[in-house]
Amino acid sequence: MSDEPRDATPTAAAEADPDVSDELGDRLSRFREREISTVLITVVGVLVFPFIFNNFLDGYTQLATLMLIWGIFAIGFDILLGYTGLLSFGHAVFWGGAAYAAGIFSASVSSQPLLVLLAGTAFAVLLAWVVGFLSLRRGGIYFAILTLTFGQMAFYLAASPLAFLTNGENGFTSVTIGPLLGVIDLHGGVPFPLSIAVDNMLYVFVAAVTVLSVAMANRILHSPYGTVFRAIRENERRAEFVGLHVWRYKLMAFVISAAFAGIAGSLFAIEGNYVPLESLYWTESGAIVIMTVLGGVGSLFGPLFGAGLYLYIENIVSGFETLGPFWHLILGIVFVVAVVVFPDGIWGGVEYLRDKVTGGDES
Amino acid sequence: MTLLQTEQLTKQFGGLTAVDEVNMEVEQGEGVSLIGPNGAGKSTFINLVTRRLEPSHGDISFKGESIVGMDPHQVVQEGMSKSFQTASIFPELSVKENATIAALAAEHGSFRFNFFRHRNSYPAVDELADDVLRSVGLYGEREAQADSLDYGNKRRLELGIALAAEPDMLLMDEPTAGMSPDETQSTVDLIKRVKEELDLTFLLVEHDMEIVFDISDRIVVLNRGSVIAAGTPEEVQNDPAVQEAYLGGVEE
Numbered sequence: 019m020s021d022e023p024r025d026a027t028p029t030a031a032a033e034a035d036p037d038v039s040d041e042l043g044d045r046l047s048r049f050r051e052r053e054i055s056t057v058l059i060t061v062v063g064v065l066v067f068p069f070i071f072n073n074f075l076d077g078y079t080q081l082a083t084l085m086l087i088w089g090i091f092a093i094g095f096d097i098l099l100g101y102t103g104l105l106s107f108g109h110a111v112f113w114g115g116a117a118y119a120a121g122i123f124s125a126s127v128s129s130q131p132l133l134v135l136l137a138g139t140a141f142a143v144l145l146a147w148v149v150g151f152l153s154l155r156r157g158g159i160y161f162a163i164l165t166l167t168f169g170q171m172a173f174y175l176a177a178s179p180l181a182f183l184t185n186g187e188n189g190f191t192s193v194t195i196g197p198l199l200g201v202i203d204l205h206g207g208v209p210f211p212l213s214i215a216v217d218n219m220l221y222v223f224v225a226a227v228t229v230l231s232v233a234m235a236n237r238i239l240h241s242p243y244g245t246v247f248r249a250i251r252e253n254e255r256r257a258e259f260v261g262l263h264v265w266r267y268k269l270m271a272f273v274i275s276a277a278f279a280g281i282a283g284s285l286f287a288i289e290g291n292y293v294p295l296e297s298l299y300w301t302e303s304g305a306i307v308i309m310t311v312l313g314g315v316g317s318l319f320g321p322l323f324g325a326g327l328y329l330y331i332e333n334i335v336s337g338f339e340t341l342g343p344f345w346h347l348i349l350g351i352v353f354v355v356a357v358v359v360f361p362d363g364i365w366g367g368v369e370y371l372r373d374k375v376t377g378g379d380e381s
Numbered sequence: 382m383t384l385l386q387t388e389q390l391t392k393q394f395g396g397l398t399a400v401d402e403v404n405m406e407v408e409q410g411e412g413v414s415l416i417g418p419n420g421a422g423k424s425t426f427i428n429l430v431t432r433r434l435e436p437s438h439g440d441i442s443f444k445g446e447s448i449v450g451m452d453p454h455q456v457v458q459e460g461m462s463k464s465f466q467t468a469s470i471f472p473e474l475s476v477k478e479n480a481t482i483a484a485l486a487a488e489h490g491s492f493r494f495n496f497f498r499h500r501n502s503y504p505a506v507d508e509l510a511d512d513v514l515r516s517v518g519l520y521g522e523r524e525a526q527a528d529s530l531d532y533g534n535k536r537r538l539e540l541g542i543a544l545a546a547e548p549d550m551l552l553m554d555e556p557t558a559g560m561s562p563d564e565t566q567s568t569v570d571l572i573k574r575v576k577e578e579l580d581l582t583f584l585l586v587e588h589d590m591e592i593v594f595d596i597s598d599r600i601v602v603l604n605r606g607s608v609i610a611a612g613t614p615e616e617v618q619n620d621p622a623v624q625e626a627y628l629g630g631v632e633e
Contacts, residue, residue: 053499237497237499238497240499240500241496241497241498241499241500242485242489242493242496242498242500242503242506243496243497244500245474245478245481245482245485245500246482246485246496248471248473248474248478249471249474249478249482252471252472252473252474253469253470253471253472255469256465256469256470256471256542257471257482258452258453258454258457259431259453259454259457259462259463259465259469260457260462260482260483260486260487260542260543260545260546261454261457261458261462261483261486261487261490261491261546262454262482262485262486262491262492263452263454263491263492264454266491266492267492270494
């Protein structure tokens with residue numbers, strides 16, 4: 019402050035800093051606009067989450083880790099479904115495909131977690147280029163059916179013709195994960211400052227990748243890509259008639275979403291030390307659709323919450339004594355209620371409430 | 382300089398010849414209207430030019446280069462933009478974003494792989510979108526959701542989107558269809574002003590003869606797929622063939 023020229027009177031300072039007179043809502047919305055804010059919110063979120071989850075919600079760290087992994091998958095899926103308006107029913111092919119690629123890579127090339135992650139993701143991206151190239155030829159329901167077909171093809175390929183690679187119905191059991199960067203044991207404990215929040219190195223690794231994934235998704239959605247994707251969702255023909263190569267942008271959306279599925283699938287193999295054949299099954303493609311819609315299509319954080327809630331019901335509620343056996347039914351009811359009450363998903367409901375609170379004290 | 386030229390352009394749907402060996406030219410800076418009774422082949426002609434339909438035979442060239450075989454987005458990139466018959470906008474996006482999408486395509490081409498910078502760091506795109514919104518009078522509403530505009534303003538936005546593609550030539554398919562008299566008048570004024578400001582070439586399809594005679598430099602009359610007359614508004618008005626087509630034997 020002492021370096022400032024003397025004529026910087028209090029009035030000038032106040033003018034230069036419009037925040038001073040701002041309403042709380044305005045300040046909040048400006049904070050949300052900034053990229054770094056999104057990252058910070060996510061960092062705080064992933065650090066606080068296991069503490070709350072383990073202590074108050076009957077959770078355990080391994081499930082928290084899985085929630086983040088599926089959350090990454092859902093964030094990517096939402097770029098395709100929520101922002102570009104394309105419903106794929108075959109995304110298990112990228113999730114499971116990446117898990118297998120990561121697992122096989124770890125067993126036969128390198129057990130370095132970062133390289134394993136990279137290998138699985140690269141495989142998903144390459145696969146998406148091919149699958150997208152073929153299935154984006156048709157729109158709407160044909161696209162959904164084509165992706166479903168590719169997904170099922172991959173499932174049967176992994177089940178028998180490629181069993182020498184995938185170990186068929188038993189799943190791939192030879193995943194070997196070495197220490198991160200050669201020194202950090204992923205299954206070991208956590209050093210002091212972090213240990214207040216989390217108890218497991220694997221969670222820290224997955225959480226770090228989650229933060230990066232959120233930052234990437236946030237950047238993509240705030241880049242021209244995000245604008246063009248939403249334009250395609252809103253009015254594909256118009257987008258074409260302003261001079262955009264709609265098909266290539268759709269392929270990009272498809273590949274980007276598959277990249278996220280690839281990151282998540284690779285983490286899934288790393289986390290479980292195992293790749294089940296079911297990871298390629300169509301039910302996984304269905305689960306990701308439900309998670310994304312449940313959380314809120316067209317929002318950045320919604321899918322993370324959708325994934326969390328889905329897994330919570332599947333793993334925690336299913337263990338309740340009386341309600342447990344009916345967890346599928348409960349999931350269905352939650353889905354129907356969420357879709358009817360909050361058409362924009364859980365996150366849409368949260369945003370609605372937040373706007374009521376921050377916008378309420380204006381007048 | 383001739384911007385648009387069709388040679389023997391023909392489109393047949395089964396046994397019906399919707400457009401029959403049409404030869405027509407649009408010069409740089411010219412405002413041309415295409416008129417004709419219902420079923421004369423106007424919409425088919427526009428759809429051929431914008432590459433939504435494949436011609437049965439004949440050629441279409443834009444700036445001296447054949448555009449037959451190009452995709453619609455390529456034709457737009459060449460400089461021919463289109464305003465639709467209905468308000469074809471991006472309803473859930475803001476007015477500004479609507480214009481930005483066209484401006485992105487105008488400034489950066491039909492596809493860019495490396496497009497990952499924050500959207501605020503493309504000032505040329507931003508400026509173009511703002512300019513267009515100012516010229517169609519929607520700058521004040523740039524933050525509004527496009528869907529919340531009234532019909533007249535949606536059509537203005539539609540026109541704005543077409544202009545943000547930075548066209549050398551603008552095709553307009555009944556720009557005042559469904560508008561109230563007030564909205565029609567303000568749209569006509571807008572088209573006139575934009576034509577002057579941007580030295581815009583346009584090809585207009587319109588039913589309202591008052592508008593056509595008001596804003597066209599030249600009029601081309603289609604009937605049953607063929608050009609039956611072409612010339613200045615006065616020439617066309619006094620052409621017996623045109624009067625015949627409009628007043629007698631129009632039952633089709």
